[in-house]
Amino acid sequence: MKLMTRMARSFVAGETAEEALRQVEKLRQKNILVTLDILGEAVQDRAQSDKAVQDYLDLLDTLAKAKSEAHISLKLTQMGLDIDDEYCFQNMVKIISRAEKAKRFVRIDMEGSALTQRTLDIFYRLKKKFDNMGIVVQAYLHRTEKDVADINKLKAKVRLCKGAYKEPKEVAIKKMKDIRANFTKLAEMLFTQGVYPAIATHDSKLIKWTKEYVAANAIGTDKFEFQFLYGLRNKTQRKLAKEGYQVRAYVPFGTHWLPYFMRRLRERKENVFVVVVNFFK
Ligand code: FDA
Numbered sequence: 543m544k545l546m547t548r549m550a551r552s553f554v555a556g557e558t559a560e561e562a563l564r565q566v567e568k569l570r571q572k573n574i575l576v577t578l579d580i581l582g583e584a585v586q587d588r589a590q591s592d593k594a595v596q597d598y599l600d601l602l603d604t605l606a607k608a609k610s611e612a613h614i615s616l617k618l619t620q621m622g623l624d625i626d627d628e629y630c631f632q633n634m635v636k637i638i639s640r641a642e643k644a645k646r647f648v649r650i651d652m653e654g655s656a657l658t659q660r661t662l663d664i665f666y667r668l669k670k671k672f673d674n675m676g677i678v679v680q681a682y683l684h685r686t687e688k689d690v691a692d693i694n695k696l697k698a699k700v701r702l703c704k705g706a707y708k709e710p711k712e713v714a715i716k717k718m719k720d721i722r723a724n725f726t727k728l729a730e731m732l733f734t735q736g737v738y739p740a741i742a743t744h745d746s747k748l749i750k751w752t753k754e755y756v757a758a759n760a761i762g763t764d765k766f767e768f769q770f771l772y773g774l775r776n777k778t779q780r781k782l783a784k785e786g787y788q789v790r791a792y793v794p795f796g797t798h799w800l801p802y803f804m805r806r807l808r809e810r811k812e813n814v815f816v817v818v819v820n821f822f823k
Contacts, residue, residue: 546800552820553773553806553813554581554799559601562795565772566612573783574791575767577613577649578605581796582620588629591622595633597796599640606644613647615792618661631664638672645674647699652678654707655714662689669698678742680705681725682714690728694735701740701769702728706805726751733761740790742769749778753787763787771806773816 547557555565559580566576580598585591598614605612616637622630634650641648650665652658665677676699679686683705693700704721705714715721725748732739733755741752749768756766767788770779783789794802806813 546803549817549821550799550803552817553771553794553803555772555793555795557795557797557799559604559795562793563604563608563610566610566793569791569793572780574779574789575611575613576791576793577615577647577769579615579651579792579794580620581794581798581802583617583653583798583801584619584624585622586624588622588625591620591625591629591633594620595636598637602637602640602644602646605646613649613790614641615649615651617651617653618664619653619657623657623660623664627660627664631667634664634668635671638668638675642672642674648675649699649701650675650677652680652703652705655683655709658683658685658689665698666696669696676700676740678703679728681728682709682716682721684713684715686724686728687731690731690736694731697737699738699740700732700736701742702732703742704745706809722748726755729755733759733766739766740769741766742792744770744775744778746778749782773820774806774813 555562562578566578569576578601580594580601582594585594598616601614618630621633638648650661652661662677668675677693678701679689679693681702681704690700702725704725715724722745725743729739729741729752741748743749763786767790768782769790769792772791772793779789779791807817
């Protein structure tokens with residue numbers, strides 16, 4: 543296996559669905575739920591997007607046969623957002639319809655701020671047709687408080703994360719302390735006015751805050767879930783699952799792993815450490 547591919551295995555569950563499903567099985571044995579992501583983004587031609595749609599349809603069929611409860615996650619630029627909004631919307635209709643038949647949930651990941659509004663516009667159109675879907679919001683964006691208020695009115699399911707893209711200060715909060723403060727403010731909005739929020743962070747301070755908040759407000763463990771990226775904070779994932787929280791791992795796989803892998807390395811020195819330790823294991 544090539545050096546980079548071996549290193550990427552710390553955060554990527556394999557290049558094929560079969561490899562990813564073997565990792566999913568291991569997680570399920572530890573009581574960890576999953577959402578599967580076929581890696582791909584910034585697709586510029588229809589043939590590639592058509593292929594991505596077909597890959598997701600095939601994955602949904604495989605999950606239905608395996609009676610797996612796995613969710614799927616995807617990015618709209620993989621589904622043609624950079625090509626044409628209507629084409630992207632129709633691709634999403636195909637995928638979510640198939641997921642609906644298979645009783646599966648589809649999460650639309652959030653990408654860079656230049657795409658936030660168009661991603662939300664497509665999400666709002668889809669939400670009128672489907673219930674088995676949700677969106678992601680990013681706590682670092684100044685606009686997110688208003689977006690969460692709007693999304694809560696639709697009773698749509700939200701994954702809350704900090705945000706992973708390099709953004710200018712005009713659109714995004716820069717200081718970690720302030721991002722955390724916005725994260726907890728948005729989490730409160732989701733807990734009090736939203737539906738089944740997913741708290742997606744590896745940050746011990748925010749995990750602790752969430753545990754204390756739900757305990758203080760008598761919010762049951764069936765009313766939300768923690769989410770982690772595959773391969774990160776594995777012990778914490780297992781510990782939370784043992785304590786009775788619902789924990790879901792975001793499990794990416796496929797051949798287009800480079801942008802995802804680089805985002806993880808850029809984000810944290812701890813992540814570089816994870817790769818190095820795994821490499822020498
Ligand atoms: P962050 O990297 O800010 O670290 C905060 C603290 O947590 C660190 O100081 C350290 O103490 C601890 N920590 C973090 N990583 C650690 C590690 N590996 N080991 C030990 N300690 C560690 N982004 C986006 O823009 N769009 C999206 O759709 C998604 N989707 C998504 C799904 C899921 C399930 C997750 C978990 C995350 C995303 N993200 C995302 C990524 C997200 O926006 C963010 O970039 C990363 O989660 C990093 O931020 P954190 O809050 O996890 O910790």
